[in-house]
Amino acid sequence: MEDLYTPFRESFGLMPSGTGLVIYLVLAPFFSVFLYGIYLRLKTYGGMNAIRSLFNPRLINFSSLIKNVLLQVKLLWDRKSGIMHIMIMYGIFVLFLGTILIFIDDNILSLFKIKLLIGNYYLLYEFLLDFFGLLLIVGLIIAIKRRVGRSRLKRLRMKKEHLAILYILIFICLTGFIIEGFRLYLTSVHWSRYSFIGYLISEVVKTTIVEKTIIIVAYQSIWWIHALAAFSLLAVAPFTNILHTVLGALNASYMSIREPVLYIPATPFRLTEILDKIDIEIKVGFKKLVDLAPLQRLAIDACTDCGRCEEACPATASGTPLSPRNLVQKLRSVQQHLSSISEDLFNVGILNLEEIYACTTCGACFDSCPVMINPLEYILEARRAIASEGKLDRHVTRILSNLARTQNPYGLPRSYKEAAIKELKAIGAKTIDEYPEAEYIYWLGCMALCDERIRKVAKSLIKVMIKCGVSFAIIGPGENCTGDPARRIGEEGRFQELAYQNIGLLNKFSDRKILTHCPHCYNIFKNEYKDLGLSLKVIHHTELLNMLVNSGKLRLRNFVKLTLHDSCYLSRFNSIIKEPRMALRDAKLIDMKRHGRETFCCGGGGGNFWFEIKRIKKESIFRIEEAATTGAEVLVVECPFCLLMLEDAAKMVGLNKMQVLDIAEVFDLE
Numbered sequence: 001m002e003d004l005y006t007p008f009r010e011s012f013g014l015m016p017s018g019t020g021l022v023i024y025l026v027l028a029p030f031f032s033v034f035l036y037g038i039y040l041r042l043k044t045y046g047g048m049n050a051i052r053s054l055f056n057p058r059l060i061n062f063s064s065l066i067k068n069v070l071l072q073v074k075l076l077w078d079r080k081s082g083i084m085h086i087m088i089m090y091g092i093f094v095l096f097l098g099t100i101l102i103f104i105d106d107n108i109l110s111l112f113k114i115k116l117l118i119g120n121y122y123l124l125y126e127f128l129l130d131f132f133g134l135l136l137i138v139g140l141i142i143a144i145k146r147r148v149g150r151s152r153l154k155r156l157r158m159k160k161e162h163l164a165i166l167y168i169l170i171f172i173c174l175t176g177f178i179i180e181g182f183r184l185y186l187t188s189v190h191w192s193r194y195s196f197i198g199y200l201i202s203e204v205v206k207t208t209i210v211e212k213t214i215i216i217v218a219y220q221s222i223w224w225i226h227a228l229a230a231f232s233l234l235a236v237a238p239f240t241n242i243l244h245t246v247l248g249a250l251n252a253s254y255m256s257i258r259e260p261v262l263y264i265p266a267t268p269f270r271l272t273e274i275l276d277k278i279d280i281e282i283k284v285g286f287k288k289l290v291d292l293a294p295l296q297r298l299a300i301d302a303c304t305d306c307g308r309c310e311e312a313c314p315a316t317a318s319g320t321p322l323s324p325r326n327l328v329q330k331l332r333s334v335q336q337h338l339s340s341i342s343e344d345l346f347n348v349g350i351l352n353l354e355e356i357y358a359c360t361t362c363g364a365c366f367d368s369c370p371v372m373i374n375p376l377e378y379i380l381e382a383r384r385a386i387a388s389e390g391k392l393d394r395h396v397t398r399i400l401s402n403l404a405r406t407q408n409p410y411g412l413p414r415s416y417k418e419a420a421i422k423e424l425k426a427i428g429a430k431t432i433d434e435y436p437e438a439e440y441i442y443w444l445g446c447m448a449l450c451d452e453r454i455r456k457v458a459k460s461l462i463k464v465m466i467k468c469g470v471s472f473a474i475i476g477p478g479e480n481c482t483g484d485p486a487r488r489i490g491e492e493g494r495f496q497e498l499a500y501q502n503i504g505l506l507n508k509f510s511d512r513k514i515l516t517h518c519p520h521c522y523n524i525f526k527n528e529y530k531d532l533g534l535s536l537k538v539i540h541h542t543e544l545l546n547m548l549v550n551s552g553k554l555r556l557r558n559f560v561k562l563t564l565h566d567s568c569y570l571s572r573f574n575s576i577i578k579e580p581r582m583a584l585r586d587a588k589l590i591d592m593k594r595h596g597r598e599t600f601c602c603g604g605g606g607g608n609f610w611f612e613i614k615r616i617k618k619e620s621i622f623r624i625e626e627a628a629t630t631g632a633e634v635l636v637v638e639c640p641f642c643l644l645m646l647e648d649a650a651k652m653v654g655l656n657k658m659q660v661l662d663i664a665e666v667f668d669l670e
């Protein structure tokens, strides 16, 4: 079939006869170690349950697969890293595919007298392999440079294992090119230029005076070294960071639909379903790795220790013991030993309460992770386990008992809320009983009911709405906490008690919309109450203000210089980023470096507003300093927590010139 003019390659052409068989015998032990490693990993992730999850096509999120795996969109957020990663990933993928193709061509198709890699196909194959091999080497060199030397990236740790893998990969590529060059020199085929790297090497060899017999020996020796290095890498893959190449892709493909809402783990039980069941034992949260679902365990091994999450984490920046990267890495190292996956991670000192409660639940770690690992998920699951065992810190317990006693985290009595409602009614607000046909139910939230500063925000919004003719009503003193603090603390039962009460109340007005100025209330109504049966739509006041500006009913006439602090729960969790900016379009708005989805948390989320975890420098101080660099006169916020945290920070750093105002107050200035 083949003649001298048809391009093709005889796989073991220059090797001693029998190599085709010997190579598979040599490969066998390496491949066995590889398979054993995979078996151990699968066992760690939950055995058959893991296999069932992985082979369930309904669990695959194809859009994430295309976006985050094939196109590497998330990695390209950092362009340099993204390009480097694309070079390495596609380099490895194409070379691996090339090897598989050779195997199929030689061992399977040949049985049917078919040859795939021949003629133009073969030339294309040779060209692509050289091209992607070159890309891979360049990518690997960049990866090494980012880890060592003066230009090394701070977030990357100098790990011997990672470096060794990178060097071995370069070694495999280089030896591959060398044997290709020697082969082309020895065979002198007329199509050698298609393998352009090998061709260059063969041209160099031609200029030397080394005898052909020596080149043949060198070729055969390097051929074996190349093969053994590749086999060794295959064998150690399941035990090393190499595994992340596959697990990262798998996690990114499965993660996005693992939970209905990514920033909170799935509802573990429903109070309405279990209340009348007496002997029911409910397991909530995680303190042992076996408590996690198979795909949650797999995600841990996908971590490459890249440090992006740590870099984005406000709790790490402020000097708390929490680093999302360390957390995942700690879990990963425990997971390497099958015997440890049933250990109580708090008892053995792997996890600790301070670290778990330092998290502000801002979601920046998940958002920045290129392989879609969600450290927040593990933190919230761990909080659930701690809460279910009643091992909470006394400050945290106080919030929960306040919620149980008074249905607000402040622990203020109903009379306080009644007085607050009276104040709001005095400026024109009506309760839903007084104005049952209102279009919007303005949910004040505990902060407006219990904190005078936030009540001013509510008053501003009420004044703006009255001025613009918005049809709204408030609930009145019967409005209870949404339960968000309880859920973030991990007390699912307390959260659901409050949630079901609120849902019962709100569903009576199912043809209305809930309006709220609090991103935490907004998020829980929109994304978490739905799961428990809420049927109302919800709108944040930034959206309403934008609608009023768009309709011409509201106009900002006070052209001060502003900067906007995006709330995590609004921008990152709910993609409300352009609405406040559109509403403020008539002002001179200067964005901070970290804005939109990349905003930096004020430090008040996840219950941290209510209790104090020791911090070296508060998140809010970092943020107010960043706001000050814009030269703005007003820092606009869209969340009561952010308002109080940042106002406090401004006072602490003596930043008297900058006012911190809610967006509703900006419209109420004139």
Ligand code: SF4
Pocket (backbone or CB within 6 Å): 309, 312, 313, 314, 315, 316, 322, 323, 324, 358, 359, 360, 361, 362, 363, 364, 365, 366, 375, 376
């Ligand atoms: S959610 Fe925010 S505070 Fe918590 S670990 Fe992630 S980045 Fe850090």
Ligand code: SF4
Pocket (backbone or CB within 6 Å): 302, 303, 304, 305, 306, 307, 308, 309, 310, 324, 325, 328, 365, 368, 369, 370, 371, 372, 373, 375
């Ligand atoms: S969790 Fe993700 S972002 Fe954090 S170190 Fe691991 S791979 Fe990197």
